[in-house]
Amino acid sequence: MRPLLALEDLHAGFGAAEALHGVSLAMGRERFALVGGSGAGKSLIARAILRLPPPGAWMHGRIAFDGIDLMQADMRALRGRRIGWIAQDARLSLDPVMRVGAQIEESLRLHRGLSGRALREAALGLLATVRLADPVRVYGLHPHELSGGMGQRAMIAMMLAGEPDLLIADEPTSALDASTAMQVLGLLDELVARRGMGLLFICHDLRLVEGFCDRVAVIEAGRIVEIGAAASLGQSRHPYTSRLLAARPTL
Amino acid sequence: MSAAAEIAPSSDFAARLARWRETGRAIAANPAALTGAAIVLLLALMALAAPALSPADPDAQDLALRLAPPGAHHLLGTDELGRDILSRILYGSRVTLAVVALIGLTVPVAGLVIGCLAGMAGGFLDAALMRAADVFLAFPRLILALALVAAMGPGLFHALIAIGLAAWPPYARLARAETLAIRGRDFIAAARLAGASPARILLRHIAPLCMPSLIVRASLDMAGVILTAAGLGFLGLGIAPPTAEWGAMIAAGRRFMLDQWWVAAAPGVAIAVATLGFNLLGEGLRDVLDPRQR
Amino acid sequence: MFGLLLVTFLIARVVPVDPVLAVVGDRASSETYARVRAEMGLDRPVAVQFGRYVGMLATGDLGQSALTREPVTSDIARFFPATLELATAATLIGLVLGVPAGVIAAARHNRWPDHALRVVSLFGYSVPVFWLGLMALLLFYADLGWAAGPGRIDPWLDDVVPARTGLLLIDGALAGNGAVVASALRHLALPALVLGYYSLAYISRMTRSLVLEQLGQEYIAVARAKGLSETSVLWRHALANVLVPLATVVTIAYAQLLEGSVLTETVFAWPGLGRYITGSLLSLDMNAVMGGTVVVGLVFIALNLLVEGIYRRLDPRTR
Numbered sequence: 001m002r003p004l005l006a007l008e009d010l011h012a013g014f015g016a017a018e019a020l021h022g023v024s025l026a027m028g029r030e031r032f033a034l035v036g037g038s039g040a041g042k043s044l045i046a047r048a049i050l051r052l053p054p055p056g057a058w059m060h061g062r063i064a065f066d067g068i069d070l071m072q073a074d075m076r077a078l079r080g081r082r083i084g085w086i087a088q089d090a091r092l093s094l095d096p097v098m099r100v101g102a103q104i105e106e107s108l109r110l111h112r113g114l115s116g117r118a119l120r121e122a123a124l125g126l127l128a129t130v131r132l133a134d135p136v137r138v139y140g141l142h143p144h145e146l147s148g149g150m151g152q153r154a155m156i157a158m159m160l161a162g163e164p165d166l167l168i169a170d171e172p173t174s175a176l177d178a179s180t181a182m183q184v185l186g187l188l189d190e191l192v193a194r195r196g197m198g199l200l201f202i203c204h205d206l207r208l209v210e211g212f213c214d215r216v217a218v219i220e221a222g223r224i225v226e227i228g229a230a231a232s233l234g235q236s237r238h239p240y241t242s243r244l245l246a247a248r249p250t251l
Numbered sequence: 252m253s254a255a256a257e258i259a260p261s262s263d264f265a266a267r268l269a270r271w272r273e274t275g276r277a278i279a280a281n282p283a284a285l286t287g288a289a290i291v292l293l294l295a296l297m298a299l300a301a302p303a304l305s306p307a308d309p310d311a312q313d314l315a316l317r318l319a320p321p322g323a324h325h326l327l328g329t330d331e332l333g334r335d336i337l338s339r340i341l342y343g344s345r346v347t348l349a350v351v352a353l354i355g356l357t358v359p360v361a362g363l364v365i366g367c368l369a370g371m372a373g374g375f376l377d378a379a380l381m382r383a384a385d386v387f388l389a390f391p392r393l394i395l396a397l398a399l400v401a402a403m404g405p406g407l408f409h410a411l412i413a414i415g416l417a418a419w420p421p422y423a424r425l426a427r428a429e430t431l432a433i434r435g436r437d438f439i440a441a442a443r444l445a446g447a448s449p450a451r452i453l454l455r456h457i458a459p460l461c462m463p464s465l466i467v468r469a470s471l472d473m474a475g476v477i478l479t480a481a482g483l484g485f486l487g488l489g490i491a492p493p494t495a496e497w498g499a500m501i502a503a504g505r506r507f508m509l510d511q512w513w514v515a516a517a518p519g520v521a522i523a524v525a526t527l528g529f530n531l532l533g534e535g536l537r538d539v540l541d542p543r544q545r
Numbered sequence: 546m547f548g549l550l551l552v553t554f555l556i557a558r559v560v561p562v563d564p565v566l567a568v569v570g571d572r573a574s575s576e577t578y579a580r581v582r583a584e585m586g587l588d589r590p591v592a593v594q595f596g597r598y599v600g601m602l603a604t605g606d607l608g609q610s611a612l613t614r615e616p617v618t619s620d621i622a623r624f625f626p627a628t629l630e631l632a633t634a635a636t637l638i639g640l641v642l643g644v645p646a647g648v649i650a651a652a653r654h655n656r657w658p659d660h661a662l663r664v665v666s667l668f669g670y671s672v673p674v675f676w677l678g679l680m681a682l683l684l685f686y687a688d689l690g691w692a693a694g695p696g697r698i699d700p701w702l703d704d705v706v707p708a709r710t711g712l713l714l715i716d717g718a719l720a721g722n723g724a725v726v727a728s729a730l731r732h733l734a735l736p737a738l739v740l741g742y743y744s745l746a747y748i749s750r751m752t753r754s755l756v757l758e759q760l761g762q763e764y765i766a767v768a769r770a771k772g773l774s775e776t777s778v779l780w781r782h783a784l785a786n787v788l789v790p791l792a793t794v795v796t797i798a799y800a801q802l803l804e805g806s807v808l809t810e811t812v813f814a815w816p817g818l819g820r821y822i823t824g825s826l827l828s829l830d831m832n833a834v835m836g837g838t839v840v841v842g843l844v845f846i847a848l849n850l851l852v853e854g855i856y857r858r859l860d861p862r863t864r
């Protein structure tokens with residue numbers, strides 16, 4: 001069975017400096033975590049998959065999504081439609097001057113060809129799916145008026161519009177307080193299971209993914225140092241992993 | 252950044268030298284800054300060497316040869332009084348250079364001092380100075396210059412005062428902002444405790460911080476100053492005739508635009524090139540010294 | 546505002562040439578001289594004069610023009626619309642052409658459209674406006690005959706339609722007089738284009754910086770990740786986010802044009818406020834100069850206030 005996403009010897013960097021030194025990993029329709037400290041190169045991987053490098057960045061290597069070579073493919077057909085991306089803070093990731101509802105509708109119009117009343121209802125439907133208490137109200141808000149948790153849900157709703165097969169979540173709970181983070185994680189869990197999506201969960205908190213994900217890859221300074229089942233993380237002998245585990249704050 | 256091993260500078264002075272050298276290198280690598288600097292240097296050369304470079308006396312009239320087209324004897328033709336235009340342009344660069352030098356050296360410094368004063372003093376003096384700055388900022392530059400020159404009469408000196416008065420506020424604002432920003436910092440308090448006078452603090456600490464923005468600002472400003480001065484000359488409010496001045500030359504040539512267009516064309520090109528030089532220099536310097544502002 | 550008045554007043558009163566003489570001529574008797582001097586209020590102490598002037602201002606009275614013997618206010622009212630028309634037309638040109646140019650330059654950052662824009666705007670910052678106007682007149686009017694000559698309208702069409710707004714284009718349209726509108730347009734075209742070049746240089750440069758700044762933001766990357774086309778991202782998202790700062794840019798451009806109109810109006814014989822001020826200056830008509838300068842200063846201040854107001858009201862983040 002071919003993997004949903006496979007990275008092979010991915011190199012990336014800025015100018016003369018290399019940030020990713022030959023990263024390789026493969027995942028299927030599972031909850032796969034990518035964990036590392038800041039500056040390890042996690043977000044760069046997310047950008048590389050979507051072929052949206054930050055300004056001044058370069059990359060080369062093989063990235064295959066469902067058999068498609070992403071380095072050559074027409075990314076516009078895939079982005080949003082088959083691969084979704086959730087970033088850390090909705091207030092920075094959503095268009096500040098456009099209402100939330102309109103931004104969701106933008107995706108719906110693009111990927112599902114809806115219009116008119118069907119469009120608005122689908123948008124409200126998505127907002128309800130992400131368990132927002134008052135979808136109609138959120139629909140009319142601007143991003144800066146959303147709380148952290150609402151923002152994450154809105155972003156998830158927006159990215160679900162295209163019904164993607166792979167969802168890349170880049171530190172989705174890092175800006176949230178503990179209880180809201182748990183709720184968002186629970187929502188992600190349910191959505192991913194229900195829709196059979198693959199989830200690439202990027203974060204720096206190893207404790208968080210221990211219980212949540214199926215498999216984990218640990219990345220340090222642009223290199224994957226360990227890949228394994230989440231359950232066996234605690235027995236890891238790798239020094240970096242142990243350090244990450246030890247660094248978790250006690251509740 | 253090169254990977255060459257860096258030897259720790261042996262003194263404060265050496266460290267500063269090294270930084271200047273690096274900045275100098277960056278400036279030299281910037282095409283805009285280089286071109287601009289080249290033009291400005293050319294202007295300076297023209298102005299200083301005008302007597303040597305001019306083929307003729309700029310004030311020498313030859314009414315028999317008035318309004319002659321560009322040719323062998325007069326590379327840019329002659330004006331309505333038979334004077335050689337090329338020579339007049341070369342001499343006109345002296346006026347331009349004088350204006351730029353006088354304003355460029357005094358106004359930013361004056362603005363710097365005023366701004367620092369306002370920032371350090373605070374309270375009533377600060378408010379008063381900033382109100383004054385607002386007033387002069389509110390006035391469209393050319394109109395203020397017009398009014399002042401009209402009140403005091405035409406002439407280079409008055410034009411300079413007018414332009415200077417309209418130009419100082421941005422520098423004061425800049426200096427004041429920097430002063431306010433570092434006023435509370437520890438090293439200032441330390442300097443004060445060590446007995447440094449306010450003037451010394453200004454010189455050694457505040458001024459160097461303002462320098463990059465000031466230089467960029469001044470360079471770009473000079474472009475505007477040249478244009479304003481030319482505008483005043485065009486309106487007949489600049490330096491008195493028969494001294495060659497580019498703006499006035501255009502005004503004089505205006506009457507003969509239809510048939511002898513070169514009389515007005517050449518000085519305009521000169522103004523444009525000189526202004527371009529300062530604009531390029533300013534932009535290039537801004538890329539190097541102040542990259543946030545694009 | 547007060548400071549502005551003070552400065553203008555002091556300037557006018559510092560004039561070394563005696564304004565009374567300018568009115569009565571140097572052959573007048575000493576009684577006439579004294580009478581006119583009293584009339585003009587120049588025999589009072591300066592502070593009182595200033596007080597009187599401010600008082601007059603408060604009631605909208607700008608004094609009497611020494612030259613035309615008309616109230617300065619009515620003179621200004623006659624000339625101001627012409628300047629307004631020119632500045633508005635030029636700003637519109639700068640806006641309509643400049644904004645898309647800036648957006649495209651930002652999108653094609655460091656490629657040829659960007660460099661082309663840089664060159665165009667550099668020349669806009671370097672070439673003197675009065676010279677460009679002269680050259681344009683030479684080329685398009687004298688040589689090619691495309692543009693109409695100096696002035697605002699063909700002389701035989703002047704004063705043909707009732708001046709309701711003072712803006713010939715509108716007045717002509719309101720009166721249904723096509724010839725007037727056409728002639729006014731033909732005369733407006735060249736000066737507006739010349740001035741418009743300058744506002745284009747400024748507006749496009751600012752638009753470019755603003756859009757570039759947006760393009761580096763995360764929400765743009767996310768919008769692209771949604772699968773949106775680059776066109777959509779650029780025009781629907783980036784541009785929408787710079788509209789507010791752009792409004793302030795356009796206002797500043799407008800203010801700059803008011804200043805540049807002083808020179809352009811001279812070149813094109815455009816009967817506007819700028820020409821009125823310079824003409825009055827050269828005839829030492831001080832009340833007129835002061836009045837004109839005060840009005841310009843007022844407009845400038847009003848525009849600056851508008852800029853601040855726009856920013857505060859239109860940005861949804863600050864509502």
